[in-house]
Amino acid sequence: MTVTAPPIELRSVTKRYAALKAVDSVSLFIEPGECVILAGHNGAGKSTLIKLILGLIRPEAGSVRVLGETAGTPAAARARRHIGYLPETVALHPSLTGAETLAFYARLKGLPTDGNAALLSRVGIAEAAKRRVGGYSKGMRQRLALAQALLGSPRVLLLDEPTTGLDPASRLLFYDIVRELRDAGAAILLSTHALAELEGLADRVIVMRKGGKIADGSLGDLRREADLPVRIRLTLDTDPIQLPEGWRRLGAGRIELTCAEADKLRRLRDAQAMPDIRDIELEHPGLDEMYAQFLRREDA
Numbered sequence: 001m002t003v004t005a006p007p008i009e010l011r012s013v014t015k016r017y018a019a020l021k022a023v024d025s026v027s028l029f030i031e032p033g034e035c036v037i038l039a040g041h042n043g044a045g046k047s048t049l050i051k052l053i054l055g056l057i058r059p060e061a062g063s064v065r066v067l068g069e070t071a072g073t074p075a076a077a078r079a080r081r082h083i084g085y086l087p088e089t090v091a092l093h094p095s096l097t098g099a100e101t102l103a104f105y106a107r108l109k110g111l112p113t114d115g116n117a118a119l120l121s122r123v124g125i126a127e128a129a130k131r132r133v134g135g136y137s138k139g140m141r142q143r144l145a146l147a148q149a150l151l152g153s154p155r156v157l158l159l160d161e162p163t164t165g166l167d168p169a170s171r172l173l174f175y176d177i178v179r180e181l182r183d184a185g186a187a188i189l190l191s192t193h194a195l196a197e198l199e200g201l202a203d204r205v206i207v208m209r210k211g212g213k214i215a216d217g218s219l220g221d222l223r224r225e226a227d228l229p230v231r232i233r234l235t236l237d238t239d240p241i242q243l244p245e246g247w248r249r250l251g252a253g254r255i256e257l258t259c260a261e262a263d264k265l266r267r268l269r270d271a272q273a274m275p276d277i278r279d280i281e282l283e284h285p286g287l288d289e290m291y292a293q294f295l296r297r298e299d300a
C-alpha cells in the first residue's frame with residue numbers, strides 16, 4: 001500500500017519576528033478534499049502560517065511540506081503551479097484589464113490562458129473583462145483576485161480573509177466556488193473572522209492565539225470540547241399548567257430547557273415523552289460562541 005503525504009503538512013513549526021513568536025510550534029495536516037477554517041484574533045499568526053506554507057518566509061524550527069515538497073526548495077517552487085493563493089490585501093495593476101490581469105497570472109504560473117474567459121465568467125465579472133481594473137469596485141477586484149487563485153484548478157488553496165468587503169451575493173458565490181473545489185479534492189485552508197457564515201463549509205476549525213494552536217477539530221469535536229450549554233425548545237398543543245424541572249416558559253405553548261452537551265440525549269428523550277408535543281427544536285452554540293469560549297479559557 002502506498003501512503004501519500006497530505007497536501008499540507010506542518011510539523012512543530014515556529015516563526016519568530018525578533019522576540020515575538022508569530023507562529024509557535026504549530027503542527028497541521030490537511031488532506032485532499034478537506035476545508036479547514038483558521039480563526040484567531042488580529043495578530044494571532046494566521047497570515048504568517050499561510051506565508052510559511054507558501055514558502056514566502058522560512059521557519060526557525062520545524063518542517064513545512066506542501067504537495068510532498070519542502071517549502072522554499074526548487075521542487076516546492078515547481079509545485080507552486082498547483083497552489084492557489086488569495087492574499088489578505090490584493091494589489092492589482094490598475095491600468096491592466098481584468099482579462100490581461102488573469103493572463104499575466106496564468107503566464108507567471110506557466111499555465112495556458114484558454115480557460116481564462118470561463119474563469120472570469122465563473123466569478124461573475126465576464127462583462128467587465130475588457131475594462132481596466134482601476135475602474136473596478138472593491139468587490140470586483142476581490143472576484144478577480146479569486147479568479148487568479150483558481151487558475152489551473154489548484155490542489156492546494158490558501159485563502160487569507162477572502163470575504164472581507166464582499167457583498168452577501170458575492171460571498172455566497174465565493175462559498176459555492178470553494179465547495180466545488182473541495183468536492184474536486186483540493187485541500188483548502190481559509191483564514192477568516194466571519195466564522196458564523198462558514199460553519200457549513202468547515203470540515204475542521206483551527207483556533208490560534210498568540211501564535212499557538214488552542215483548538216483543532218470538527219465542529220462536533222469543538223462543540224464537545226467547548227462544552228457550552230445546548231437549548232431544547234418545545235412547542236406544545238396546550239399550555240402546561242406545571243413545568244417539568246429545569247424548563248422555563250417562553251410564551252403560549254412554548255417552553256425551553258438549557259442543558260449541558262453531555263446531558264442532551266437524556267433530556268431529549270425525556271422531552272419526547274411529554275404529552276401534546278407538536279415540535280422539538282435543538283439549538284447548539286454557534287462557531288462564534290465556541291471560538292469565544294476557547295479564547296476565554298486560555299485567557300483565564
Ligand SMILES: Nc1ncnc2c1ncn2[C@@H]1O[C@H](COP(=O)(O)OP(=O)(O)OP(=O)(O)O)[C@@H](O)[C@H]1O
Nearest residue numbers: 017020022040041042043044045046047048049088
Ligand atoms: N514582517 C513582520 N515583521 C514583524 N512582525 C510581524 C511581521 N509579520 C507579522 N508580524 C507579527 O506577527 C504576529 C502575527 O501576525 P499575522 O499577520 O500572522 O496575524 P493574523 O492572525 O494574520 O492577524 P490579522 O487577523 O490581523 O490579519 C503579529 O504580532 C504581527 O505584528
